[in-house]
Amino acid sequence: MTRGPAGGRAAVPEDRAPEKRRRPGRRPGAADTRGEILTAARKVFAEKGFDKATIRGIAREASVDPALVHHYFDTKDGIFVEAMQFPVDPATVIPTILAGPREEVGERLVRFILTLTADSQAREPVVALLRTAMANEQAVTMLREFLTQAVLGRVAEGLGIPPIRLQVAFSQMFGVIMMRYILKLEPLASADLEELVEILSPTIQRYLAG
Amino acid sequence: MTRGPAGGRAAVPEDRAPEKRRRPGRRPGAADTRGEILTAARKVFAEKGFDKATIRGIAREASVDPALVHHYFDTKDGIFVEAMQFPVDPATVIPTILAGPREEVGERLVRFILTLTADSQAREPVVALLRTAMANEQAVTMLREFLTQAVLGRVAEGLGIPPIRLQVAFSQMFGVIMMRYILKLEPLASADLEELVEILSPTIQRYLAG
Numbered sequence: 211m212t213r214g215p216a217g218g219r220a221a222v223p224e225d226r227a228p229e230k231r232r233r234p235g236r237r238p239g240a241a242d243t244r245g246e247i248l249t250a251a252r253k254v255f256a257e258k259g260f261d262k263a264t265i266r267g268i269a270r271e272a273s274v275d276p277a278l279v280h281h282y283f284d285t286k287d288g289i290f291v292e293a294m295q296f297p298v299d300p301a302t303v304i305p306t307i308l309a310g311p312r313e314e315v316g317e318r319l320v321r322f323i324l325t326l327t328a329d330s331q332a333r334e335p336v337v338a339l340l341r342t343a344m345a346n347e348q349a350v351t352m353l354r355e356f357l358t359q360a361v362l363g364r365v366a367e368g369l370g371i372p373p374i375r376l377q378v379a380f381s382q383m384f385g386v387i388m389m390r391y392i393l394k395l396e397p398l399a400s401a402d403l404e405e406l407v408e409i410l411s412p413t414i415q416r417y418l419a420g
Numbered sequence: 421m422t423r424g425p426a427g428g429r430a431a432v433p434e435d436r437a438p439e440k441r442r443r444p445g446r447r448p449g450a451a452d453t454r455g456e457i458l459t460a461a462r463k464v465f466a467e468k469g470f471d472k473a474t475i476r477g478i479a480r481e482a483s484v485d486p487a488l489v490h491h492y493f494d495t496k497d498g499i500f501v502e503a504m505q506f507p508v509d510p511a512t513v514i515p516t517i518l519a520g521p522r523e524e525v526g527e528r529l530v531r532f533i534l535t536l537t538a539d540s541q542a543r544e545p546v547v548a549l550l551r552t553a554m555a556n557e558q559a560v561t562m563l564r565e566f567l568t569q570a571v572l573g574r575v576a577e578g579l580g581i582p583p584i585r586l587q588v589a590f591s592q593m594f595g596v597i598m599m600r601y602i603l604k605l606e607p608l609a610s611a612d613l614e615e616l617v618e619i620l621s622p623t624i625q626r627y628l629a630g
Contacts, residue, residue, distance in 0.1 A: 344550075344602060353603065354603050374608055377599060377607075377608040378619050380595070381598070381599045381608075382595055382623070385598070386591045386595075388591070389587060389590070389591045392554060393567070397584050398584055405584070409585065409588050409627070417623075
């Protein structure tokens with residue numbers, strides 16, 4: 211949906227000037243522009259991957275001013291998180307998880323991931339993205355780059371541990387979520403959250419101890 | 421490719437009577453019948469799952485006598501392993517891995533899985549099945565039932581540990597293989613086998629200790 215640069219650029223948020231663009235049969239301006247930016251972002255992330263996508267490129271794809279993209283979404287991470295319907299923004303969540311006592315960081319991380327994924331509304335978009343990524347090279351690249359930059363790199367740096375240890379920890383949690391919610395292996399699929407916290411926390415703690 | 425019961429049943433292996441069925445443009449009889457049984461098996465496993473599929477049902481789908489299926493493949497596990505092009509038969513491999521010292525079973529299992537998957541010819545069919553299973557309900561059911569019956573159940577019983585601990589161990593290895601070969605997270609994707617053995621073995625050993 212690329213319009214020419216002179217075509218439909220909105221220099222100001224549409225919620226300040228909705229009458230100019232609202233057309234019959236379309237949703238009100240603000241939601242529409244935001245939605246158009248997210249649609250453009252999904253296209254740009256899929257085509258270029260996370261690393262090479264830029265706010266400028268997303269703005270161009272959406273035929274809006276880059277300042278408008280910044281107005282709606284603070285950062286590239288933020289756009290990605292919303293475009294992919296992630297339930298949380300790693301930039302917000304990671305510092306909280308890392309903030310407590312170091313000897314319990316494994317348990318905090320395990321409990322956070324299991325609690326979040328127990329909520330089907332929070333889980334579904336992430337599981338859908340993982341399923342797509344397993345079958346699609348473009349989605350794999352995008353997900354790898356986002357995970358590396360916005361999630362794993364950030365945690366490894368915050369803890370001062372070698373990235374491979376964090377990646378192995380992530381593999382454990384990824385595998386458990388896949389087996390619990392996609393393959394639905396019993397008794398894992400129906401297991402109590404506390405039972406899983408007890409089994410998994412020492413593993414994750416050992417990896418994160420460095 | 422269902423033929424009527426009176427249609428094309430072969431009561432004896434075709435390699436004993438190839439002249440009866442060999443036609444121009446077809447491969448020699450024996451390979452053909454074996455291949456037809458495997459094609460039928462893939463269809464039956466996909467439709468019925470692993471548990472409900474029977475040698476009789478596969479024979480019916482292939483329009484051959486059940487005795488002929490037994491002639492080519494000993495067991496239902498054996499047919500599945502060949503139909504899915506698994507590089508090894510769990511029925512053969514598992515007893516060997518479980519046979520050594522109990523305090524090193526974690527390392528033996530980690531080393532076996534990493535060595536096997538390092539060979540792309542051995543890895544590709546399994547990774548392909550996993551990718552399909554992530555996106556397809558029928559394939560998920562088939563894989564879950566096979567894993568439970570032929571792999572995980574067998575190991576958990578052999579070690580006398582709760583199935584959930586083995587499933588969490590399997591999740592760890594599954595996650596590592598996915599991150600190493602599909603998502604290709606670096607440095608995990610290029611990591612030396614021995615480095616991974618060192619990181620992973622204590623985890624798997626702890627789960628398998630029960």
